[in-house]
Amino acid sequence: NSTRIVLASSSPRRKQILGNINLKFDTAKSNFEENLDKSSFSSPIEYVRETARQKILEVAQRLYQEEPPPELIIGADTIVTDGKNIFEKPSSKDHAIQMLTSFSGKSHKVLTCVVLVTPKSSKTFKGRDTLNDQLDITQFEEISEVFMPELPKEVIKSYVDTGESMDKAGGYGIQAIGGSLISGIRGDYFNVMGFPLHKFCVELRNIYKM
Amino acid sequence: NSTRIVLASSSPRRKQILGNINLKFDTAKSNFEENLDKSSFSSPIEYVRETARQKILEVAQRLYQEEPPPELIIGADTIVTDGKNIFEKPSSKDHAIQMLTSFSGKSHKVLTCVVLVTPKSSKTFKGRDTLNDQLDITQFEEISEVFMPELPKEVIKSYVDTGESMDKAGGYGIQAIGGSLISGIRGDYFNVMGFPLHKFCVELRNIYKM
Numbered sequence: 001n002s003t004r005i006v007l008a009s010s011s012p013r014r015k016q017i018l019g020n021i022n023l024k025f026d027t028a029k030s031n032f033e034e035n036l037d038k039s040s041f042s043s044p045i046e047y048v049r050e051t052a053r054q055k056i057l058e059v060a061q062r063l064y065q066e067e068p069p070p071e072l073i074i075g076a077d078t079i080v081t082d083g084k085n086i087f088e089k090p091s092s093k094d095h096a097i098q099m100l101t102s103f104s105g106k107s108h109k110v111l112t113c114v115v116l117v118t119p120k121s122s123k124t125f126k127g128r129d130t131l132n133d134q135l136d137i138t139q140f141e142e143i144s145e146v147f148m149p150e151l152p153k154e155v156i157k158s159y160v161d162t163g164e165s166m167d168k169a170g171g172y173g174i175q176a177i178g179g180s181l182i183s184g185i186r187g188d189y190f191n192v193m194g195f196p197l198h199k200f201c202v203e204l205r206n207i208y209k210m
Numbered sequence: 211n212s213t214r215i216v217l218a219s220s221s222p223r224r225k226q227i228l229g230n231i232n233l234k235f236d237t238a239k240s241n242f243e244e245n246l247d248k249s250s251f252s253s254p255i256e257y258v259r260e261t262a263r264q265k266i267l268e269v270a271q272r273l274y275q276e277e278p279p280p281e282l283i284i285g286a287d288t289i290v291t292d293g294k295n296i297f298e299k300p301s302s303k304d305h306a307i308q309m310l311t312s313f314s315g316k317s318h319k320v321l322t323c324v325v326l327v328t329p330k331s332s333k334t335f336k337g338r339d340t341l342n343d344q345l346d347i348t349q350f351e352e353i354s355e356v357f358m359p360e361l362p363k364e365v366i367k368s369y370v371d372t373g374e375s376m377d378k379a380g381g382y383g384i385q386a387i388g389g390s391l392i393s394g395i396r397g398d399y400f401n402v403m404g405f406p407l408h409k410f411c412v413e414l415r416n417i418y419k420m
Contacts, residue, residue, distance in 0.1 A: 020386050144394070149408075176230050179400055180411040184354070189399040190389055198359075201390040 004068055008059035008075040013175065013194045018074070021197065028063065030055040030075070034088075044081040044111060045141060052077035052113035053139065060117050060135065072207075073117040078194045080170030082108050087170050096165035097156055100172060100181075105150040110170065110192045113141045114200060118207060138203060142196030144187030146174070151181060169194070214278055218269035218285040223385065223404045228284070231407070238273060240265040240285070244298075254291040254321060255351060262287035262323035263349065270327050270345065282417075283327040288404045290380030292318050297380050306375035307366055310382060310391075315360040320380065320402045323351045324410060328417060348413060352406035354397030356384070361391060379404070 005025040007018060018025060032055045041047040056075030063070050080087040082102065090096035116138040164178055165171040172178035174185075174192045190197040215235040217228060228235060242265045251257040266285030273280050290297040292312065300306035326348040374388055375381040382388035384395075384402045400407040 017389075021390050022387065174399070177232065179227075179407050180231050181408070182398070183408050184397045185399060186396045187394045188392070189384070189395060189402075192399075197389050198391070198393050 003072075004070045005072045005074070006059070006063060006070045008056050008073050011076075011194055013173075014076060017190050017193060017195045017197055021201070025074070028059050028073075030059050032058040034077075038086050044079060044083075044086050045113075047086060048077050048079045048111050048113045049139065049141070051079075052115045053137075056115045056117055064119075064134075069119060071118065074200075075115040075117070076112055076195055078110065078112040078169045078191075080108055080110050082106070089167060089169055090165055090171045093160050093165070096160045096171035099170060100148075100151065100156045100160070100165075101153075103146075103148045103170070104156065105148065107145050107147045108170070110144045110146060111141060112191050112194060112196055113139065114196060114203075115139045116203060116207065138207060140199055140203060142188055142191040142199050144185055144189070144191045146182055146192055147184045147186075148181060149183045155181070213282075214280045216269070216273060216280045216283045218266050218283050221286075221404055223383075224286060227400050227403060227405045227407055231411070235284070238269050238283075240269050242268040244287075248296050254289060254293075254296050255323075257296060258287050258289050258321050258323045259349065259351070261289075262325045263347075266325045266327055274329075274345075279329060281328065284410075285325040285327070286322055286405055288320065288322040288379045288401075290318055290320050292316070299377060299379055300375055300381045303370050303375070306370045306381035309380060310358075310361065310366045310370070310375075311363075313356075313358045313380070314366065315358065317355050317357045318380070320354045320356060320397075321351060322401050322404060322406055323349065324406060324413075325349045326413060326417065348417060350409055350413060352398055352401040352409050354395055354399070354401045356392055356402055357394045357396075358391060359393045365391070 007014060007025045007027045008030055010029040015027060034051055036051055038047055052075055055077060056073060060073055087099050090099055118136045120134050120136055159181060162177050164173050164176055172181060174182055185192055188196045188198055217224060217235045217237045218240050220239040225237060244261055246261055248257055262285055265287060266283060270283055297309050300309055328346045330344050330346055369391060372387050374383050374386055382391060384392055395402055398406045398408055
């Protein structure tokens, strides 16, 4: 079948999660800079909503000028928060150590906003200025809580030395060596990996009336 | 390094989880029949403890007659329970549908017992009859709660038709397509997959005084 689905993310974890459910899709990396001023948002959730939206709109503006236009574009942004601060990808190993040290002995939250873009019934696109009128945008969030026990300094350091921290919000990957640092979660595990699979499947069934 | 570690399980999920933390190990399948009489145990946890123990002891009896004897044997057994009944691998597709239907709209628990076998300080083994005196056995459990929303019949049926149910306790695999059936968990995700990674790492540090 020729339905074109695009995952607007370069995260290998998101690719893997969607691959799990046998969805066929292309990927496209967003060129949005992800530099919104965090202090201008009233809460971490407002920040992640706007970042996710800007990321996917940048991709949609490009892809809806192509033939065939995608039937569905899937975008997402994930952050980690202690309720007040927003943690994204660490900028250095020291930064990763600092993040993990601040999570040690506490719980934190992983917040993902997913944005789904589908064309409105008319599939004729007439240039970028009217793009918003021609698309349906569905947006939802998922929050999971992650429990990290008190971690010895050396454990944090040797974890960061594996190199696993650098491309991951919060500085750890729960699906790999980082999983050994986590005593438990409350919520959707795949959300902690970066994509809330269950809610996504429910939304998809809503959109396509399945 | 020549430390021999053996995973006494043929579960590809357990292999993958332990592979995640870069542990080098061989695998050995237990020939224990796993046919203990469930009604003779006072609770599901007693049943899983004894099954896990019998499984690893069968492997240990064989392996400690080999050279070099393993430094560590890792065994585990996982069951699913609604508090009263014990669910293991389904015996047929209909059985899997029946299990998943009984989980739909409720939460259930995944219970894993891990058994670690290490030689006592003396490393000379003198035949199977004195095996128990020469080994240290560490045993612990982990329980995670899994939430399944009300699932339409067709969703359950088409999931079971993927074939994913058959070799998995409870009839689903959370790490693959089955993940889309789960709205959330409380506890260690890897335990739901079949091996409680975090507790294992903590126990390992205890055993080896790391």
